[in-house]
Amino acid sequence: MMNYRKYTRQYFMPPVSSMKWAQKEYVDHAPIWCSVDLRDGNQALVVPMSLEQKVKFFQLLVKVGFKEIEVGFPAASDTEYQFLRRLIEDDLIPDDVTVQVLTQAREHIIRKTFEALRGAKHAIVHVYNSTSLAQREQVFRKSKEDILQIAVDGAKLLKKLADEEGADYRFEYSPESFTGTEVDYAVEVCNAVLDVWRPTADRKAIINLPSTVQMSMPHVYASQIEYVNDHLKYRENVVLSLHPHNDRGCGISDAEMGILAGADRIEGTLFGNGERTGNVDIVTLAMNMYAQGVDPQMDFQNMTAVTEAYEEYTGMKVDERSPYSGALVFAAFSGSHQDAIAKGMKYREENRCETWTVPYLPIDPTDIGRSYDADVIRINSQSGKGGVGYILEQHYGLKLPKKMREAMGYVAKGVSDAQHKELMPEEIFRLFKEKFENIREPYGIGELHFKQHNGIIAEVTATFEGKTSVIVASGNGRLNAVSNALKRHFRLDYDLVTYEEHALEQSSSSRAIAYVGIRDKNGKVHWGAGLDVDIIKASVDALLTAINHMATSHTK
Template sequence: MKNHRKYAREYFVPPVQSFNWTRKEHITEAPMWCSVDLRDGNQALIVPMSLEEKLEYFQLLVGIGFKEIEVGFPAASDTEYAFLRALIENDLVPDDVTIQVLTQSRDHIIEKTFEALTGAKKAIVHLYNSTSRAQREQVFRKSREEIIEVAVSGAELVRSCAAQTVGNFQFQYSPESFTGTEMDFALEICNRVLDVWRPSADNKVIINLPATVSMSMPHVYASQIEYMSEHLNDRDDVVLSVHPHNDRGTGVADAELAVLAGAQRVEGTLFGNGERTGNVDVVTLALNLFSHGVDPRLNLENIPVIRAKHERLTNMKVGQRHPYAGELVFTAFSGSHQDAIAKGMKWREEGERPYWSVPYLLIDPKDIGREYEGDIIRINSQSGKGGIGYILEQHYGFQLPAQLREELGYLVKGVSDRLHKELMPREVYGIFAEAFVNLDSPIEFVDCTLIRQDNYQTAVTVRIDGEVKELIATGNGRLDAISNAMSHNLGMSYANLEYTEHALSVGSESQAVSYIAITDETGRKFWGCGIDADIMTSSIKALFSAVNRMSQYAEPFRLNDRGETAVGLERVISGSGVPSTK
């Protein structure tokens, strides 16, 4: 791109190297979480939430398990002020939850903020002013010392107002635009605020270091955090917090590396809603921890419900490929992926497995309220035999032989490719049933009798083009006798019967399913499937299905220009043409 030279580095590395965090392999415990959905997330909405919507969203956050919730900027609007008062006056904040409010370091805003906080059982007062070189030079046109004075005077007023207001207050300071601030200056201004507030073990101060604009690669942010963590005054009595935005698409990485570098607390939003490209996504962060065997200390066991409520209250949509929560995030269309997942799930069913390790699935979807059916394997033109077989087994109980599964796979993929659509499980079953199950044309099985002497003798009644015929033959087994009756009397030549069967269901309504393959003189193999309450009858129906497919000797799913097929795909898709398995 021709304008790339107009951009230069606008972030600052620490004056001394801080890379101790690189020696840590992973995060071993969850940080403290603070939801900022109701402030940062809300102010990023085209239409901010109403008072009633904010109250409902607050209850959602409490139910998930957030212990710190930033509820707004009470001096910014009547709705924000009224919401805070409603929480306090109606005693809607649980005893183990601390609310947080944001205030600029300006006298009248601080004073109105404490007016709104009167009577709060536990509240964090979040004071901020911008410190970056760009803001100092372009917006405020103030020196470093003048910017420090803004922070210090604000901190002094916060301390004074807190002493005069009924309530229980903890203090938090953010050097807004931290990522664009020289590290020595960021450290100086934070320490000057700490000198005013004098944190203690019983009254810790939160220093929040926001990536107000994400400017660097994540490792630089981590080094900035580690430098601040190692040089802040009263470090044991300081809670070091981060608030990453997602301008470079690295919000989650910034937060994870910041925690490795010493951050103890993370401010973020559900699904990353926030200004510009969004805030750090707490759902992704928490479930990343979960995937490493770390308790995230948030209840995300029903992601579909959380996502639906978030979307309804914010009018924001969660992307289909959003980690963990997206509609398609656990879905595999690729044939090789489907095959590996299906085999991995089968492997888990075969014995006790202490750890989750299914290929292509980072976590068990059921742990967050997602379902295997409809979530994991879905069928389109990219799908393979493994996925198609998995769908039929999970939804309908069929355990197709490998070669039949492969042949069906090509049929299903061809239909999806021509129609340019995903196929639902009932449509996959419809294609299978129309092509292979209980076929009765051109030869319809009517009845048979079997007598065993030295071998089996049979009389098979069939209907061909409306005419009923009786076919007589013998064989060394019941199915062999029936097969001989067809081949000898109808002039059909085939060999190498391959046979397998299984129960399709259990109980009084149980059905048996049989699969038979026959091979014609050219070596071409034809599969048939039979379903019946009687196992012998299901075998006979499977044989007739195979013979009928051979007699037709045409691709049963050759599509015409209208996207129809020789066996009526439109009826299959609508469900009206799906044969009964009863």
């Protein structure tokens, strides 16, 4: 038995909580985004990125729309230091992008950080120290007053060095391990730091509240954020930032509820890469907003290219089921899902819908560079008639009758199940042609002649097991006359229950396809299809295939 009694709640609810944020319905605006891929994300990699990979990744982050990018901990390693110098000296930082650097609240590290920043046009210096009860008691063995003084001393040194440099760098402070800190004490530390910086409207400070380790349900984190939001000094000149991790799998919820509770800014990574279980996934956060009609101010129009670049630079893999970005997130294998999607797409086309409401697809895949044909309807042993019919119509223009789609669906399911594989569109089309087109044994038809006399009279040259006969019969149409001739001469017992046709190309020389369904004496329906520029020839070929299906099924 797992010993759950060894664990206890380590977080602190705020002294008061109104939870007014919970009355808000959704996140109605994009926060300020800050990528920490090059720092938090990079330090989580088994093999950290090389300098060249970091440069390429930085350019990718700029391209998708980040205006604030934490580029590293320049005092931590030579690669981090040289990377920042490369960005500055090679003028790789666009004028509208601010780089951010991280430093502990320790004098020699802060000084090294400022040295690395020299020459940067715009920068955020992000200083932190740990404030949690566990860290105070177990790691530092210091009092609340001692920990607060570390933060204040760090803040003073940042201000002093920036003034000496004549740099108008912005400052950011994080009470690291905020989620394990008494909330009123965290506010006390943050306000002490703000008293040193005295932020103004044109030089705002950032107070960043990290869930360094997730310890509570998201509503608790949001209540903590709400309390800080209500009790910070200089609030109008402070950007309240969140840095959610994902230990409990709640990074997205923490961020979304935190924004509702008053946060202005989110620090996170593409696809959630970060220490332990990762940082909050900015791709998912941004696309969640997009899916509710809010501009996320991020450009993921080519999600596949972003995914591939990320995987190349980091060596990480984006899971196939990762929201929005995964290779299979739009793929429907289930027959009922496929049927609903296909009908939803048809409804959109018929009604010229302006808003997106297709069942099972939260967003239009084409918005992020995916396609309906390759990404949405996928066929395996779980698929049904709707998916198979959709593939044949979208790729090959075949509009199978409803019951024929069902029969074709069973054929595809059977092959997929036997081969334990997904079927590609060309394989499905090949199966259709093999099973439902041009089956000429045991019955065959050679020449056909028609004349009109009290309806239509058909003269049919027919074969059965190598014997040829010329037979004549009448009917109310050409196909009916041919059917009557075959039924009478070969004593076939069936009813023609379905006949449909349509053109495959829109031109004077377009081919036509015909579908025929016949019901035998036992009530089973057999199907055939015929393709020809002559619709009569196509119809007869379809009938013949259906008859041969019936004949061979009776002999099995």
